Amino acid sequence: MPHITHCIFDMDGLLLDTERVYTEVTQQILDKYANGVKFTWDVKSKLMGRTGEESAAMVVDTYKLPMSPEEYLKICSVIQDELFPHVKPLPGVERLIQHLKRHNIPMAVATSSSRAKFEQKTSLNKELFALFDHIICGDDAGIEHGKPAPDLFLAAQQRLGNPPADNCLIFEDAVNGIEAALNAKMHVVWIPDENILNLQGKDTDHGATLVLESMAKFDPRHFSLPAFDPEGHTETIETSDITKQ
Incomplete structure (x- = not known):
């Protein structure tokens, strides 16, 4: 070595x-805007380590969400503000x-x-x-x-x-x-x-x-x-x- x-x-x-929080927040958004489709690890693994902007663009594109990556990040931020400090x-x-x-x-x-x-x-x-x-x-x-x-x-x-x-x-x-x-x-x-x-x-x-x-x-x-x-x-x-x- x-x-x-x-x-x-x-x-x-x-x-x-923190990854547990990212998963929970993403699933909440998918429940509301993508008919509850599951946020799976094959997608999550591709997001890990990327910038927030890159991850947002990938999620919006993958799940065809009715919003821009910027709008996705704003929704995420509201939920994350409650969870991340803990x-x-x-x-x-x-x-x-x-x-x-x-x-x-x-x-x-x-x-x-x-x-x-x-x-x-x-x-x-x-x-x-x-x-x-x-x-x-x-x-x-x-x-x-x-x-x-x-x-x-x-x-x-x-x-x-x-x-x-x-x-x-x-x-x-x-x-x-x-x-x-x-x-x-x-x-x-x-x-x-x-x-x-x-x-x-x-x-x-x-x-x-x-x-x-x-x-x-x-x-x-x-x-x-x-x-x-x-x-x-x-x-x-x-x-x-x-x-x-």
Whole structure:
């Protein structure tokens, strides 16, 4: 396995359980405007990791909705405003991020979400996201293309001080996120939803360095990162002790 010195994380469906919200909101709209047709994983898997505008256009086109992508996004936003602030971290996330911070491993979030959506989704998890050195969002200056283009990850690499791509490890849950990581010449751990594996086959890896069923299964030693502390270690990092970069 490669020698990793810097880590970059996607957010939706990887750090936070937001994909469940996206599914619920989309289904509500399909119930109202498309006679209750089901929002299936073969469609959802193609949307994951894309910008809001790209996803909206795909949903409107796929299900022939009587609205423009812009109108779709406005309807989504009203429902999402109620649900996103309550999303929680996925299993294993807090332990790993705390661990990497404790060992001074530089970390960044690189999310396709807009800055406003990022703030909304993380409103109840600010202490967790304060542990990251940098946050890169899909509407930041200089991000011209969404995933599978490598723009987000290259921006994160630059903000982290331009370490060699071979020393960077990306964590992703979406297939186009894997493609973006590979296009950035970086290593990638794929942690897909079980539904995607069922759809595409258990042996599918799309070129990822490692495939895991949960962040809780990640072993830092596989990438020359510091080993987890002994079981039972409960030390946490207070954000008041952190000097943000």
